[in-house]
Amino acid sequence: MVRNYKRKTDWTEKSKKAVKNGQTIRQAAHNYGINESSLWRAVRNVSAGKSLVSLSEASQSRIIFFLEEEAVLVEYLLKASRIGFPLDTSTLKSLAYDLAIRNSKRSWRTQKSAGKDWLKGFKSRHSQLSIRTPEPTSIARATAFNKTNVGPFFDKLKQLYEELSLTPERIYNVDETGGS
Template sequence: MFGLTINEIRRLAFEIAEIHNIQNNFNKEKRMAGKAWFYKFLKRHPQLSFRQPENTSMNRIRGFNRENMYHFFDLLEKIVDANGIEPTNIFNVDETGFSTIQKKA
């Protein structure tokens, strides 16, 4: 329910490089990628951006649990299999720009 900080992303990059034996110049003592790597990463991926975290409702937090996640992915798997949907045709989107409040017709 929280975004990642710059330092958390840098640590994650270090861990991924270590797990996959990817050669790098990351700081082994701090166990994190450098700031220069982070900003170059953002430059290589202009679709990524910094966003101010928004408040999350208690209902949304309560709904984000193991049982609901398993149910969601079981349902997704059934739909993907039944319709022959290829992974390249599955997109991750958020509700930015869409109203989540019902309006009277």
């Protein structure tokens, strides 16, 4: 799963200052409640001129798509949804894999699909997307949609258009999923 670790305290800076001010590594580790070996390694790295790798730097190496590449995928998903072809999560993961292969990315080669972690992160980065498994049309709804049931509605609609002199460009649809 996606890791969203938030550091609670900055123990390294405080404990390194304590060691620099004359406290022993063992005392500083005990005072700040940290592992002695971790503090020793942090102090050694600072004295050697190295810095600890931050979480943001480490996560940069695991990025699969750049912002522009991900924007292309989002645009495709929105376009597919607009034309009445919403995609489910498994199709999205497969599309992401195809995009990664086309852009010479070397991830997901074994499963030939994006992983759950990537999907969860993608959904959180693009909250405007509603990616879920589409529900099938019920049998009752499918059988009720026939010429006998729908015909009177369109007769009344035609009559209204003629009475109000409405043109086709003024037609739009609004329902529980949005407008089009």
